[in-house]
Amino acid sequence: MPELPEVETVRRGLEPHLEGRVIARAEARRPDLRWPLPPDLVQVLTGARVVALRRRSKYILAELEHRGSLLLHLGMSGRMLIEDESQGAFHRDPAILPRHDHVVFWTDRGTRITFNDARRFGMVDLVAPGATHPLLAHLGPEPLSDAFTPEALAAALAGRLDQRIVAGLGNIYVSEALYRAGIDPRRLAGTVSAPETAALVGHIRAVLEEAIAAGGSSLRDHRQATGELGYFQHSFRVYGREGAPCPAPGCAGVVQRIVQSGRSSFFCPLCQQ
Ligand code: ZN
Numbered sequence: 001m002p003e004l005p006e007v008e009t010v011r012r013g014l015e016p017h018l019e020g021r022v023i024a025r026a027e028a029r030r031p032d033l034r035w036p037l038p039p040d041l042v043q044v045l046t047g048a049r050v051v052a053l054r055r056r057s058k059y060i061l062a063e064l065e066h067r068g069s070l071l072l073h074l075g076m077s078g079r080m081l082i083e084d085e086s087q088g089a090f091h092r093d094p095a096i097l098p099r100h101d102h103v104v105f106w107t108d109r110g111t112r113i114t115f116n117d118a119r120r121f122g123m124v125d126l127v128a129p130g131a132t133h134p135l136l137a138h139l140g141p142e143p144l145s146d147a148f149t150p151e152a153l154a155a156a157l158a159g160r161l162d163q164r165i166v167a168g169l170g171n172i173y174v175s176e177a178l179y180r181a182g183i184d185p186r187r188l189a190g191t192v193s194a195p196e197t198a199a200l201v202g203h204i205r206a207v208l209e210e211a212i213a214a215g216g217s218s219l220r221d222h223r224q225a226t227g228e229l230g231y232f233q234h235s236f237r238v239y240g241r242e243g244a245p246c247p248a249p250g251c252a253g254v255v256q257r258i259v260q261s262g263r264s265s266f267f268c269p270l271c272q273q
Helices: 004-018 041-045 150-156 171-181 194-213
Strands: 023-028 050-056 059-064 068-073 078-084 101-107 111-117 123-127 256-260 263-267
Touching: 004 050, 004 059, 004 078, 004 111, 004 194, 023 041, 041 068, 041 123, 068 078, 150 194, 171 194, 171 263
Parallel strands: none
Antiparallel strands: 023 101, 050 059, 059 068, 068 123, 078 111, 101 111, 256 263
16 A cells, blocks of 8 residues: 555656646546545546645645645555657556546646556545545644654654554554664553654654655555656565564564554564663
8 A cells, every 4th residue: 555655756756747737638437436536526627727736644635726626545556647648649557457547637738647546445536725625634743744743743642653643654664663763663652752752753754755765665556656666665674574684783683573453563572672
């Protein structure tokens, strides 16, 4: 499932093709994805100017001039394809089937933008001008924003650290950040000290920024908007490495996996206390 770095990678790929552009034409090719598509989707998109492309947690928001926002979530297998039709044809990875092109629009520059989603757990919705979408109303602090301070993380740590507390931070990045911070994932959040919390903020930012720089982690169906694969999965120190030696120099620990709230956490029992 695409997590925050993958979604940010997709947003950055789309930005130069969408920001400032007018949507000349739009098509909704089925009535629903995970949820029904808005009945006025095509009407709202047609002729709309995209003034900004933002991300909140794992949602992409295309801000439309005077028309609210288009909200996208990639779900499990969603992709945003960018294809240039100005030459009359375009190359596409044959594994990406046109029958999964569910929402398609064309900009005034002739770029075709496609939401392709084989498993249809993704979401396309509209947000009215000035409104907040209900799915965005209760997210925790955005980990790459200035609002993500040690105080904000400490305040959010009322339970265990998981992605409900830190917006869009999946268990891959929680595992990697806790490993770097030397904090055992089994510890209740209330036992994490102020200096540890401050260090953890820095490790969370660093892990996410490294993953974004590497183009996201390509697990399962993730692709960058350009179709290239990301490489951060080669940098995992503990995630997915159950039974492997801890990569810390001189550590004799073996990476372990535990399941918390239905999600896997990976850690070194010697490095993480
Ligand atoms: Zn270790």
